[in-house]
Amino acid sequence: MHPKIQPLRRRLSIALWSLVTALSVAAGLASVVLWQHSYAMDEQRVSIRHGGHTLNGVLTIPKDGRKRHGLVVYVHGDGPVNATHDDGYKPQWEANAKAGYASLSWDKPGVEGAPGNWLDQSMDDRAEETTAAIAWARARPDIDGDRIGLWGASQAGWVLPKVAAKTPVSFVIAVSPAINWLRQGRYNLLAELRADGASASRTSAVIAKSDSTRRLLERHATFEEYVKAMRGDLDGMTADRWRFISKNYTADATRDLRALRGIPVLLALAGHDINVDTADTERIYRAVLDTGGALTAKRYPDATHSFLKQSIEQSDLKVTLTALFSPRSLFADGFLEDQRRFLKDLGRGSSATP
Template identity: 85%
Template sequence: MTAGLVSVVLWQHSYAMDEQRVSIRHGGHTLNGVLTTPRDGRERHGLVVYVHGDGPVDATHDDGYKPLWEANAQAGYASLSWDKPGVAGAPGNWLDQTMDDRADETAAAVAWARARPDIDGDRIGLWGASQAGWVMPKVAARTHVSFVIAVSPAINWLRQGRYNLLAELRADGASASRTSAAVAKSDTTRQLLERHATYEEYVKAMSSDLDGMTADRWSFVSRNYTADATRDLAALRGVPVLLVLAGHDLNVDTADTERTYREVLGAGGALTAKRYPDATHSLLKRSIEQSDLKVTLTALFSPRSLFADGFVDGQRQFLTDLGRTSGATP
C-alpha cells in the first residue's frame, strides 16, 4: 500500500519538461533561478518570465508553479523564475525592494535570457500574479516584452488594501462595530504612512495590536504604498495581454482591474480577459482553498487539479496561439 502511494505521488510530480538551476547576476549579487525547457527537440524556445506576488516566494513557489510551467512547455515555451532576495538562501531581503527595484531585477533576468542561444529573444514575455501587477508594466517600459499574462493583478495599493479589508470582514460575517473599528485602524495606518511615520510611531499608535506588522514589513509598505499601475499600463499598449480574473477574489477588486486595463489598453484587440468563476485570488479552486487539508492532499496527490477549471488550459492556449501568429509553431 505504502509503495503504491509513493508511486502515485512520484508520478503526479513528474512533469513533462527539463529543469535546471541557473544563476543570474544583477546589481552586484546573484539571483538563484530555475529554468525549465520543453522536451520537443527544438534548439530555441520562447520564454515566460515569472514575476512573483507578495511574500517570501521561492523560485518554484513551493512547486506550485510547476503545473503552469508544464503547460508552457506543451505550448513550446521555456519558463524562468528565481528566489526572492532572502528566500531559500538567496542574498538580500525582498522587503527592502520597491516595485521599481523589482522591475529592474526582472529586466536584468530578461536580458540574461535574451543572451542565451536556447532562448528566442523575440518571444520573451512575462507572467505575474497580484503584486506583480505593479511590476510588469514597469518592466515593459524598460525592455521589449512579447506578451504578458497578468493573474489577479492589483491597480492601486491603497484601494486594494481597503477592498481586501472589507471583503474579508464580509466573508467573516463581521459585526458593524468590528467593521467600524477595523476601518478606523486602517485609516490611522494610512495617516501614519502619509506623514512618513517610523515603525516605533506605528507601534505606539496601534497599542501593540500589530497584526503581524514587523519593522521590515513597515519599511516595505512605506516604500510602496503609493503604487498605482494606471499610468504604467500604457507601456503595454499593443502587447498581447491575457488578463486572468477570479470569481472569488478577496484580495483584488477585479471589476476595478478589468475596467482600468480596458480603459488604458483600449480596444485594439491586444487584451484578452478571462474570468474563472470558481477561482480564488490564487486561481485555486475555491472548494479546495477553503480547506487546508484539501490543499495539502491535492498538492500531494494531484497538483494539476489545484487550479480552477480551464485556467491552465487557457494559459497554454494563449501561448500556443502566440506561437502560431509569430510563425513559431510548437
C-alpha cells in the same frame, strides 16, 4: 497438533498478509505521487547576476527537441516566495512547455538563502531585477529573444508594466493583478470582514485603525511612531514590513499600463478573489488597453485569488491531498489550458484569444 498452534498460525498469517497489503498500497500511493510530480520538461538551476547580487533561479525547457524556445518570465506576488512557489508553479510551467515555451523564475532576495531582503525592494527595484533576468535570458543560445514575455500575479500587477517600459516583451499573462495599493488594501480589508461576519462595531473599529495607518504613511512616520499610535496592537506588522509598505503604498498601475498597449495580454480574473477587486482591475485594463485590441480578459468563476479551486482551498486537507496526488487539479477549471493555448496562438500570429 497442539490446539493453540493453529489459531496462532492463522493470526500470524493474517498479520503477514495485512502487512503485505499495507506495503503494497503504500508503494502504489508512492508511485502515484511520483508519477503526478513528473512534469514534461527539463528543469535546471541557474544563477543570474544583478546589482552585485546573484538571483538563484530555475529554468525549465520543453522536451520537444528544439534548439531555441520562447520564454515566460515569472514575477511573484507578495510574500517570501521561492523560485518554484513550493512547486506550485510547476503545473503552469508544464503547460508553457506544451506550448513550446521555457519558464524562468527565481527566489526572492532573502528566500532560500538568497542574498538580500525582498522587503527592502520597491516595485521599481523589482522591475529592474526582472529586466536584468530578461537580459540574461536573451544572451542564452537556447532562448529566442524575440519571444520573451511576462507572467505575474497580484502584486506583480505593479511590476509588469514597469518592465515592459524598460525592455521589449512579446506578451503578458496577468493573474488577478492589483491596480492601486490603497484601494486594493481597503477592498481586501472589507472583504475579509464580510467573510468573517464581523459586527458593525468591529468593522468600524478596524476601518478607523486602517485610516490611522494611512495617515501615518502619508506623513512618513517611522515604525516606532506606528507602534506608539497602535498602542502595541501591531497585527503582525514588523519594522521590515512597515518599511516595505512605506516605499510602495502609493503604487498605482493605471498610467504604467500604457506600456502594454499593442502587446498581447491575457488577463486572468478570479471569481472568488477577496484580495483584489477584479471588477476594478478589468475596468482599468479595458480602459487603457482595449484600444490596441490585444487584450483578452478571462474570468474563472471557481477560482480564489491564488487560482486554486475554491472548493479545494477551503480545506487544508483537500489542498494537501490534491497537491500530493493530483497537483494539476488544484487550479481553476480551464486556467492551465487557457494559458497553454494563449502561448500556442502567439506562435500562429493569431489574436491570442483562448
